Amino acid sequence: MSLSKEVILNTGYEIPLTPSTHGQLGFGTWQSAPGEVGNAVYEASRPDIGICMRLPIGMKRAFHDIPGLKREDIFIVKSPPYGYILTAYSKHRPEAVEPALDVCLAELGLGYLGVGERELDTELPKSKVRSVGVSNHTIKHLEAIIQGSGAIPAVTQFERHPRLQSEDHCKKRGIHTTAYSAFGNNMLGHPLQITHPTVKEVAQAVSRRVGKDMSGAQAILAWSQVGGHSVIPKSVTPSRIRDNFNQVDLTQEEFDHVNTLGLDRRRFNIPMTYSPAWNINLFGEREEEPAAHQVNLGL
Numbered sequence: 001m002s003l004s005k006e007v008i009l010n011t012g013y014e015i016p017l018t019p020s021t022h023g024q025l026g027f028g029t030w031q032s033a034p035g036e037v038g039n040a041v042y043e044a045s046r047p048d049i050g051i052c053m054r055l056p057i058g059m060k061r062a063f064h065d066i067p068g069l070k071r072e073d074i075f076i077v078k079s080p081p082y083g084y085i086l087t088a089y090s091k092h093r094p095e096a097v098e099p100a101l102d103v104c105l106a107e108l109g110l111g112y113l114g115v116g117e118r119e120l121d122t123e124l125p126k127s128k129v130r131s132v133g134v135s136n137h138t139i140k141h142l143e144a145i146i147q148g149s150g151a152i153p154a155v156t157q158f159e160r161h162p163r164l165q166s167e168d169h170c171k172k173r174g175i176h177t178t179a180y181s182a183f184g185n186n187m188l189g190h191p192l193q194i195t196h197p198t199v200k201e202v203a204q205a206v207s208r209r210v211g212k213d214m215s216g217a218q219a220i221l222a223w224s225q226v227g228g229h230s231v232i233p234k235s236v237t238p239s240r241i242r243d244n245f246n247q248v249d250l251t252q253e254e255f256d257h258v259n260t261l262g263l264d265r266r267r268f269n270i271p272m273t274y275s276p277a278w279n280i281n282l283f284g285e286r287e288e289e290p291a292a293h294q295v296n297l298g299l
């Protein structure tokens with residue numbers, strides 16, 4: 001139950017499973033310091049480790065240094081909306097998206113992205129972006145996007161983990177889910193979920209079952225992939241990157257045990273709590289109630 005598989009998107013393109021990629025199990029780089037990103041991406045690109053999603057400079061080094069590593073071995077997601085070239089240069093103006101994409105591709109030294117950002121009513125050439133995705137949308141937002149644009153995104157990326165479990169709405173719509181902050185994020189200084197007593201218990205149960213030491217991180221990554229979803233743990237630490245790509249599966253009982261964390265629901269990425277705060281109610285969380293701005297669905 002839950003070892004990585006390839007993912008076929010609703011565009012017909014796949015997130016591949018090959019000796020150097022892990023299908024559902026990806027790799028995140030957000031909040032890595034500039035100097036750390038290159039090494040982390042490089043580490044995650046090694047054929048014995050895996051796929052990388054969202055990247056900068058280290059990619060070029062990986063292509064240069066790793067024998068046999070090919071562009072098609074790696075599935076790259078340009079993840080909106082935080083501070084990366086495509087969003088920054090286009091400023092969400094549809095006519096500026098393709099030129100911004102060209103800048104982005106040139107900077108990365110790549111011919112195309114696996115998934116890119118969709119600006120409403122913007123058609124991006126398939127030769128440059130194979131599939132389009134969205135991020136940080138509730139079901140209501142997603143349906144408004146579909147209604148407003150007439151297009152069904154291929155991928156939706158949002159915070160999802162044992163303490164923030166999601167409905168299966170996206171799957172019913174044929175939209176692939178990518179989970180971020182699987183471990184709970186490191187921004188707020190809270191203990192990561194991999195140290196939660198229940199997660200540790202499950203990791204110990206898995207270790208006894210498979211006869212080798214398995215970590216809480218591995219238990220959460222296995223949990224995250226059940227149902228066909230993908231997950232993009234971030235790390236800049238080579239030993240942890242290796243640990244995260246060393247996969248296990250969970251029994252139904254182990255999966256159900258991790259599920260009990262959902263009783264203590266918690267979202268970690270709430271822009272109203274950032275410093276500086278983003279004065280907008282994105283998710284309808286209690287902390288967002290004082291926000292001056294709401295999401296405009298334009299319907």
Ligand SMILES: NC(=O)c1ccc[n+]([C@@H]2O[C@H](COP(=O)([O-])OP(=O)(O)OC[C@H]3O[C@@H](n4cnc5c(N)ncnc54)[C@H](OP(=O)(O)O)[C@@H]3O)[C@@H](O)[C@H]2O)c1
Binds near residue numbers: 029194243269
């Ligand atoms: N679309 C969006 O709005 C959005 C928002 C948030 C995140 N994301 C994406 O999701 C990715 C991951 O989410 P995240 O950065 O919030 O956090 P996360 O993956 O839940 O947690 C990252 C933290 O876990 C630590 N860690 C990783 N593997 C570990 C292991 N095996 N043992 C112990 N600690 C481990 C990392 O430490 P070290 O790095 O020090 O090793 C880091 O402190 C991001 O990089 C980004 O690509 C997208």
